[in-house]
Amino acid sequence: MSADYSIETESLGRVYRLRENKKKKGQPHELVALSGINLQVQRGELFGLLGPNGAGKTTLIKILTTLLAPSSGWAKVAGYDVHRETVKVRPLINMVSGGESSGYGLLTVRENLWMFSQFYGMQSAEAYKYIDELLATFGLTDRANTKSADLSTGLRQKMNIIRGFMTGPEVLFLDEPTLGLDVGASRDVRGFVRRWINEDPRRTLLLTTHTMVEADELCDRVAIINRGKVLACDTPAALKHELQQEAIFNLDVSAQNRLEAAHFETLPGVHKVQLTPFDGHSQLQFILAEEAVLSAVVNTLTERDVTILNLTKREPTLEDVFVTLVGRSMAEEEKAGSNGNGH
Amino acid sequence: MNLRSFRTAAWLGWKIESNWTDPFLFAVYSIIKPLAGAAILVVMYSVITKGDFAAPLFPYIYLGNAFYMYVGAVMTGVSWAIIDDREHYRTLKYMYVAPIRIPLYLIGRAVARFLTGSFSVLITIVFGALFLHVPIEAAQVDWLLFSVSLLMGVVLLALMGLTLAGVTLLLARHSDYLGDAVAGGLYLFSGAVFPLDVLPAWLRPIGYAMPITYWLELLRRSLVGSVAQAFPTLANLSNGQLLAILGGMIALAAVVAVITFRWCDHQARERGYIDRTTNY
Amino acid sequence: METAIRKNTGWRLFIQTILGRAYPRVVGMSREKSWLFFDIFLPMLSVSAYVFVYRAIGAPEEYIGFVVVGGAMTAFWMNILWSMSSQLYWEKETGNLALYIMSPTNLMAVLLGSLAFKVQYALGSFWQLLLVFFLAMTALYGMGMMTASLFLLLSREAWHIANLAQEPIYLVAGFYFPIKSFNFWVAAAASIIPLTLGLDAMRQLVFPSGPALGFLNVRVEIFILSGLAVLFITAARILLRKMERLAIREGRLTESRR
Numbered sequence: 001m002s003a004d005y006s007i008e009t010e011s012l013g014r015v016y017r018l019r020e021n022k023k024k025k026g027q028p029h030e031l032v033a034l035s036g037i038n039l040q041v042q043r044g045e046l047f048g049l050l051g052p053n054g055a056g057k058t059t060l061i062k063i064l065t066t067l068l069a070p071s072s073g074w075a076k077v078a079g080y081d082v083h084r085e086t087v088k089v090r091p092l093i094n095m096v097s098g099g100e101s102s103g104y105g106l107l108t109v110r111e112n113l114w115m116f117s118q119f120y121g122m123q124s125a126e127a128y129k130y131i132d133e134l135l136a137t138f139g140l141t142d143r144a145n146t147k148s149a150d151l152s153t154g155l156r157q158k159m160n161i162i163r164g165f166m167t168g169p170e171v172l173f174l175d176e177p178t179l180g181l182d183v184g185a186s187r188d189v190r191g192f193v194r195r196w197i198n199e200d201p202r203r204t205l206l207l208t209t210h211t212m213v214e215a216d217e218l219c220d221r222v223a224i225i226n227r228g229k230v231l232a233c234d235t236p237a238a239l240k241h242e243l244q245q246e247a248i249f250n251l252d253v254s255a256q257n258r259l260e261a262a263h264f265e266t267l268p269g270v271h272k273v274q275l276t277p278f279d280g281h282s283q284l285q286f287i288l289a290e291e292a293v294l295s296a297v298v299n300t301l302t303e304r305d306v307t308i309l310n311l312t313k314r315e316p317t318l319e320d321v322f323v324t325l326v327g328r329s330m331a332e333e334e335k336a337g338s339n340g341n342g343h
Numbered sequence: 344m345n346l347r348s349f350r351t352a353a354w355l356g357w358k359i360e361s362n363w364t365d366p367f368l369f370a371v372y373s374i375i376k377p378l379a380g381a382a383i384l385v386v387m388y389s390v391i392t393k394g395d396f397a398a399p400l401f402p403y404i405y406l407g408n409a410f411y412m413y414v415g416a417v418m419t420g421v422s423w424a425i426i427d428d429r430e431h432y433r434t435l436k437y438m439y440v441a442p443i444r445i446p447l448y449l450i451g452r453a454v455a456r457f458l459t460g461s462f463s464v465l466i467t468i469v470f471g472a473l474f475l476h477v478p479i480e481a482a483q484v485d486w487l488l489f490s491v492s493l494l495m496g497v498v499l500l501a502l503m504g505l506t507l508a509g510v511t512l513l514l515a516r517h518s519d520y521l522g523d524a525v526a527g528g529l530y531l532f533s534g535a536v537f538p539l540d541v542l543p544a545w546l547r548p549i550g551y552a553m554p555i556t557y558w559l560e561l562l563r564r565s566l567v568g569s570v571a572q573a574f575p576t577l578a579n580l581s582n583g584q585l586l587a588i589l590g591g592m593i594a595l596a597a598v599v600a601v602i603t604f605r606w607c608d609h610q611a612r613e614r615g616y617i618d619r620t621t622n623y
Numbered sequence: 624m625e626t627a628i629r630k631n632t633g634w635r636l637f638i639q640t641i642l643g644r645a646y647p648r649v650v651g652m653s654r655e656k657s658w659l660f661f662d663i664f665l666p667m668l669s670v671s672a673y674v675f676v677y678r679a680i681g682a683p684e685e686y687i688g689f690v691v692v693g694g695a696m697t698a699f700w701m702n703i704l705w706s707m708s709s710q711l712y713w714e715k716e717t718g719n720l721a722l723y724i725m726s727p728t729n730l731m732a733v734l735l736g737s738l739a740f741k742v743q744y745a746l747g748s749f750w751q752l753l754l755v756f757f758l759a760m761t762a763l764y765g766m767g768m769m770t771a772s773l774f775l776l777l778s779r780e781a782w783h784i785a786n787l788a789q790e791p792i793y794l795v796a797g798f799y800f801p802i803k804s805f806n807f808w809v810a811a812a813a814s815i816i817p818l819t820l821g822l823d824a825m826r827q828l829v830f831p832s833g834p835a836l837g838f839l840n841v842r843v844e845i846f847i848l849s850g851l852a853v854l855f856i857t858a859a860r861i862l863l864r865k866m867e868r869l870a871i872r873e874g875r876l877t878e879s880r881r
Contacts, residue, residue, distance in 0.1 A: 016615065062615065065440050069613045091442035102433035104355065106362045118351035119441040119448075163437070372787045379790035383799055384676065390804045391682040400680060527669030536672060537679035 006171050006204035007041035007064060011073035014059050014228075033059040034228045037073070041221075044201040046193070048219030049208040050318060052330040056228040057208035058097075061175045064206070065095045078170050091120070093171045096164035099179035101156045105149025109140060109159050112148050113166060120167040127166070134162045137192060154181050161189060165196060172196075174207040178214060190218050210330060212318045224322055226333060231325045236318060243316035243324065246271060247291040251284040252310040253301060259284075263300060269293035272323050281309060287320060348443040352451025356420070359427070360455035377412055377463035378470060384408055384536060385475060396476045399573035403563065405477050406570075407535040409467040410562050414500060414529065414555060416460030419522025420453025421504025425511045426521075429620065436618035446604055449508050450501050457497065479566050488582060489565035492589075496558045499593050502600040509600075509607030512616060535559055538574040554592035557585050667735060670694030673799050674740055685832045686800070688743065691736035692829070693798040696822055699763065700792060745831040751841060752828045758848040759821025765855025766817060772859070772866035797822060801836040810838050817851050820844045 014034040034056045041047045049057045062068035064077055066086040074081060080088040103112050110131060117127035135141045138158045148156055157180060164172055174193070178186035197205050209215050215222045216236045223233040232239060253259070259282055261275045269289040276283045286297060291313075301308060323329055328336070363369040384404055392398065428435035438448060471477035504522065511521055530536070532546070533555040539547050550556055557577070564571040564582060572578055577585065611617055670690065677686045736742070746752065774785075793799070795813040802810040802823055813819045824844040827833035838844070 062618070065436075067436055067439055067612065067617045068615045069609075087442075090440060093440065095437070095440050097436075100433060102437065104359070104432050104434065107355075107358060111358075115351055115355060116437070116441065119348050119438070119443045121347060121442070376787055376790050379794045383790070383794050386794070386804055387673070387676060387682075387800050388680055390800055391677065391680045391686070404676065404679075524665040524669075528665035529668075531668045531672040531675070537675045541675045541679045 004043045005040050005076070005079075006043045006045070007039060007047070007075070007077050007206060009037050009039045009064075009073065009075040012037040012039075012060075012063065012070050012075050013072035014056075014063060014068065015071045032228050034063075034070075035072075037228075037230055039223060039230065039233070041204060041206060043204055044197070045204055046197045046218060046220045047204070047206045048215040048222040049206065049225055050210070050212070050215040050222050050322070051208075051225035052210055052334040054334065055210075055225045057225060058175055059228075060225075061095065061173050061206070061208060065093060065173055066090060092169060093173065094164045094167050094169040095173040096160050096175065096177060098157060098160075098174070098176040098181075101153050103148045103156060103159060103163075105147060107148060108145045109135070109148050109151070110144045112159060113163055116163050117166060122167070130166060131162070134166060138162060138188065154185055157181060158185065158189075165192075170202060171204045171206070174205065176208055176210070178209070178211065186214075190214065194218060212322075216318050222318065224318070224325060226322075226326055232321065239318060239321045240316045243287070243320055245290070246316070247286075247288045247294065248314055248316050248320060249284075249286045249288065249294060249297075250310075250312045250314060251286070251297075251301075251308060252281050253284060254281055254307040254309060259304065259306060263304070264297060267293070267296050267300065269296070272327075274323070274329060287316075287324060345444060345447055348441075349447050349451040352443075352448045353454035356424070356452040356455035357458075359452075360459060373459055373462050374466050377409075377467045380412075381405065381408055381467050381471070399570045401475075402471075402477045402479075402567050402570045403538070403574065404536045405471050405475065406468070406563050406566060407533075407559050409464050409471070410496075410559055411526075411530060411533065411535040411555075412464050412467070413457070413460050413496065414533075415523045415526035416456045416463075417453055417497065417500035418504040418507055418526055420456030420460075421449050421501055422507040422511045422522045424449050424452035425508050429618065433618070433620070439617050445608070446505050446508075446600075449505065453501065453504060477567070478569070483568065485565040485568070488561065491586070492558060492561035492565055495586075495589055495593060496555075496562070499554050499558060499589070499596055502593065502596040505600040506596075506603045509604035512607045512611040513614075529553065529555060532556070533559060534576065539576045540574070554589055554596060557589045557592070561585050561589065663735075666698065667694075670697070670736065671739070683832070684743070685830050685836075687740050688737075688830050689801065689826055689836075690799050691740060691742050692826060693800075693822060694736060696818055697793060697798050699760070700796070700798075700818055701789075743831070744829045747828040747833075747841075751845070752825060755821055755824040755828065755841075755845060755848065758845065758852050759817050759825075762817030762821075762848060762852040762855050765852065765857075765859045768859035769855060769862055772862040792816060795819070801826065801838070803836055803838045814838075814847065815851070817848065817855070820848055820851075824848070 012034060013032070013036060016031040016033055018029050018031055037060065049060065051057055059068065063070050063075055064082055066082050066089055069083055074083070076082065077089050078092040080092075082089050104115075107115065110128075113131045113135075114124065114127055117131065118124070122130075132141070132144070135144050138161070140155065140158055140162070143151060143155060148159060151159065161174075161177060164174065177193070178189050181189065193205065193207070197203055207214075207219070219236065221233065221235050222239060224231045224239070259275060261273045264270050264273045264284075264286070270286060270293060271289060272285075272287040274285040276285075286294075288294060288297070298308070319329065322333075326333055361369060363372075388401060388404060389396070392401075395401070425435065428438060439445065468477070468479065472479045507522060507525060514521075532542075532550045532553050534550055535555070539550040539556065542550060560571060560577050561582065564585075580588070673690045673694065674687050677690065737744070770785075795805075795809070796802075796816045796819040797804075797810075797813070798818075802813055802819060805813070810819075820838070823838045824841050827837040827841050827844075834841075839847075
């Protein structure tokens with residue numbers, strides 16, 4: 001058995017069979033949600049899956065939490081095969097999906113949580129103690145006896161997050177935990193996640209996100225995933241380090257003249273350019289081979305009579321990593337890859 | 344651990360079942376609904392027979408109908424939890440991730456329906472005994488046979504419910520009242536409200552193959568011994584033989600339930616149905 | 624004249640709603656054939672049980688026809704009841720309701736039932752039959768809309784009430800026996816449900832012995848049904864408007880059911 005991996009997958013793939021559409025013959029009847037996923041997450045790691053919507057993150061979580069059978073390859077969680085040894089895996093894990101309001105609306109927050117603690121075999125008194133602690137941590141104490149139907153979506157999601165941590169899982173899966181939460185609540189959740197993982201080296205946490213900051217600030221390691229494939233996997237620092245030699249600039253320019261990204265793409269040394277029009281000005285983001293290329297960019301702008309309003313050199317982000325890997329930003333990829341599976 | 348999750352599931356089922364803002368309405372509901380159902384048969388019977396409630400056929404129909412209420416209640420109770428958790432509460436996936444035995448959880452969820460069902464059955468029978476001359480006398484009742492039969496029936500219905508729950512896992516459609524629909528369909532073949540002899544000969548084998556037929560016969564015999572004797576269909580079988588047949592069929596139902604549920608469960612995970620919602 | 628034009632637009636919109644709502648259902652149904660089994664086959668079996676009850680107690684053959692017709696009508700009632708209570712957002716559902724009423728499954732059930740039990744029909748007046756059916760359905764539709772608006776207010780309780788009403792309605796509306804069997808005042812009170820008189824009149828029109836077992840004269844029943852249709856449709860319109868305003872003010876439109 002492979003050392004101390006909490007999560008391990010090899011050549012993991014998942015294909016969804018689609019219903020045949022009689023009107024559109026020739027359309028594919030299969031949707032490849034995941035293919036050839038090889039991951040090794042170590043015990044004690046906070047591991048992030050970063051990718052746009054529809055990249056296959058949720059499908060991967062569903063397989064790892066025993067809800068979905070893989071089409072190919074295998075996956076182990078806490079040392080057990082998630083498909084064949086579900087009974088051994090389930091006591092050791094828990095899962096929370098963000099952005100949905102699940103739960104029994106007719107039960108109070110405390111009742112909802114207590115109920116799940118019972119399904120994990122916890123003693124009631126102990127469970128209540130822990131539940132109350134977590135309710136306090138997440139600022140839900142005064143809502144403990146409110147029926148969960150009367151909670152806002154955000155609070156309901158917090159309740160769900162507590163449900164995930166409450167059962168003391170060895171491996172916890174959080175699928176977009178901060179989706180739909182406001183800035184403050186997201187920060188609280190991120191803070192708690194980090195503390196939880198630091199508290200006990202035996203814990204492992206896998207979270208999916210499409211927020212760069214979340215992946216960057218929170219995770220020990222990040223796998224960038226797109227269209228069902230892992231494109232890169234390393235610490236955020238290492239991923240960004242790849243871009244360290246390159247120079248990244250943000251330019252705000254006046255928008256009197258029509259600008260197109262294509263004007264710059266042909267310049268030697270321009271790795272990637274992105275143009276975002278705003279009201280009254282446009283923003284250009286460049287990833288350049290080296291700083292010296294900037295002069296060519298500035299020349300092009302001058303030739304076109306464009307005024308530079310602002311120019312900043314910035315540190316590379318994971319978004320830049322994604323852009324270099326995929327060729328476009330995550331938002332663009334979401335728009336383009338409308339083969340989104342919603343799973 | 345298993346007991347704890349079963350108890351908790353039963354608690355949840357009860358919370359959902361009794362989720363009425365007005366308990367009075369809940370009581371009215373559990374009384375009016377079954378009585379109105381029985382009244383349809385009573386009116387039909389009295390119109391045609393000019394109110395001959397003394398004939399053995401009347402208690403036959405009345406008791407068969409009363410106990411048949413368990414069929415819908417338990418079968419729906421077990422299978423409905425799948426739809427309820429998946430579509431309404433969106434918690435089915437969390438139940439699946441939890442280290443519980445799903446069949447046990449589902450049966451736990453049905454306990455509440457069983458209890459309210461028992462109340463309905465009781466009310467109906469008491470009403471029949473008091474006002475419609477259904478000849479039940481406490482001293483004449485074979486309580487042991489009654490308890491054993493009732494218990495076996497509950498086990499049987501839970502197993503049938505589990506089979507249905509498996510099928511429900513794979514059904515895309517919002518089949519809200521699957522349990523009741525199936526119970527309604529089987530009503531015809533269970534000798535519940537008419538002796539199997541009345542069925543056309545080619546349909547009778549289905550009736551003989553139905554465990555509910557023997558269960559209802561046992562209940563009638565235990566409560567009103569004389570009534571059962573008036574109908575030749577199963578009269579040549581002793582109580583012991585009926586119990587043996589029912590026991591064998593329960594064993595068979597258990598095998599079917601386990602195989603069906605496992606297969607459907609496996610299929611549901613293959614196809615990714617555990618957490619899908621239909622929203623038609 | 625102005626009102627006539629407005630009404631016209633309303634109907635066109637209405638038809639569009641029906642078609643719009645019908646589409647996903649039809650597509651859904653053709654994809655998954657299991658509804659044939661659960662929506663037609665199983666209910667037919669349970670209605671058949673009542674036929675055999677009549678056989679067991681030695682009822683005259685015409686009662687079997689009564690059950691077949693009554694059983695098919697229960698489907699209409701069920702559809703109204705459930706579609707009204709299961710979805711609070713009535714606006715979306717009004718199209719569905721009409722769809723349910725026009726659903727051919729009920730007619731299929733009558734046909735199959737009649738064949739299976741060799742029911743003998745003797746059609747009195749086709750036009751009267753059509754009129755009775757149309758009036759009963761219109762009134763039922765109005766009643767459905769009316770209950771929808773009540774459900775809008777009752778929200779959580781609506782589901783229970785709909786479920787509660789089922790058997791009592793089957794009983795008093797005479798789905799399985801002629802309501803003449805009740806005493807006059809009970810039958811008269813039950814006539815407030817459009818299906819009661821609709822069913823009674825239809826039975827009188829299609830069965831040889833129907834008129835003898837009928838509650839009132841068919842012409843009288845047609846007259847009352849017309850009144851009910853106008854009454855329920857008008858009441859539904861007023862109530863829906865009122866309730867919608869009230870519901871929006873009290874924020875019940877978005878309240879989750881459970």
